Amino acid sequence: MARSSTGSSDRAPTKSSCAGSRPSATSSSTSRPRAPVAPPGSHGPRRGVDPPPQSVRFRRVKTLPAATVPVEIASWITKFVGGDGSGRRVLEEPLPQGATVRSVLTGLSAKFPELHRALWHGNELGEHIEVLVNDAVLGIEHDLDSPLRPGDRITLLAQFMGGV
Numbered sequence: 001m002a003r004s005s006t007g008s009s010d011r012a013p014t015k016s017s018c019a020g021s022r023p024s025a026t027s028s029s030t031s032r033p034r035a036p037v038a039p040p041g042s043h044g045p046r047r048g049v050d051p052p053p054q055s056v057r058f059r060r061v062k063t064l065p066a067a068t069v070p071v072e073i074a075s076w077i078t079k080f081v082g083g084d085g086s087g088r089r090v091l092e093e094p095l096p097q098g099a100t101v102r103s104v105l106t107g108l109s110a111k112f113p114e115l116h117r118a119l120w121h122g123n124e125l126g127e128h129i130e131v132l133v134n135d136a137v138l139g140i141e142h143d144l145d146s147p148l149r150p151g152d153r154i155t156l157l158a159q160f161m162g163g164v
Contacts, residue, residue, distance in 0.1 A: 066094060066095075067094075067095040067096075067150045068092040068093060068094060068095050069092070069093050069095045069099070069104055069148055069150075069152055069153060069154060070090050070091070070092055070093075070153045070154070071090070071091045071092075071093050071104070071105075071108055071153075071154045071155075071156065072088055072089070072090045072153065072154070072155045072156070073088060073089045073090075073091065073155075073156045074087075074088040074155065074156065074157055074158065075088075075157065075158040076158050077115070077118070077129060077156050077157075077158050079114075080112055080114040080115035080118055081112050081115055082112075091108065093107060093108050093154075094107065095148060095150060098147065099147070099148050100144065100145050100146060100147055100148060101131070101133055101138070101142055101143070101144050101145070101146050101148060101154065102144040102145055104148060104154060105119065105131070105144075105154070119156070124144075125138070125144070127159070128158070128159050129156050129157070129158060129159065130156070130157040130158075130159050131154065131155070131156060131157075132154070132155040132156075132157065133146065133148075133152060133153070133154055133155075134152055134153060135155070
C-alpha cells in the first residue's frame with residue numbers, strides 16, 4: 001500500500017473514525033429524548049427554589065440523652081429485680097416530661113411482676129416497702145403524684161418489723 005507524502009495511508013476513513021458521524025440507521029432510533037445534563041459540580045437543573053443557606057444544610061442535630069431518674073433498691077427487695085436479696089441495685093428509669101413518682105414506679109414495676117406484687121396494693125403503695133424521694137420518705141416533701149425533675153432520685157427500702 002502506498003503512503004502519501006503526509007504519512008497517512010491512502011485508505012478511505014471508516015465511519016467510526018469520522019468526526020461528527022451520526023449513528024447508523026440500525027441503531028436504536030426509538031430512543032427516548034435525553035434530559036439536559038448538568039455540568040460537573042452542579043446539583044442538577046434549578047427548579048425555581050433556592051437551596052437553604054450553608055449553615056442550615058449542614059447543621060447537625062444534637063440528640064440529647066433521654067432524662068432518667070435513678071431508682072435505688074436495697075435489701076431483700078433486690079430479689080424482685082434480679083438481685084440476690086441483699087445489697088443494693090440502682091436502675092435508671094426513663095423520666096419523660098410530666099413524670100410523677102407514681103408513673104416512674106408503675107413503669108418500673110411493670111418490668112418486674114414480682115416487684116409489682118410486693119410494691120402495690122391496688123393503686124396505692126403496699127405496707128412492706130418504703131419509698132423515698134431525694135432521701136425523704138413519701139408524705140414529707142413528696143407524694144405519689146408529685147412531679148419528678150432531672151436530678152431527683154427514688155429509693156425503695158424494705159420495712160423491717162420486730163418485737164419482743
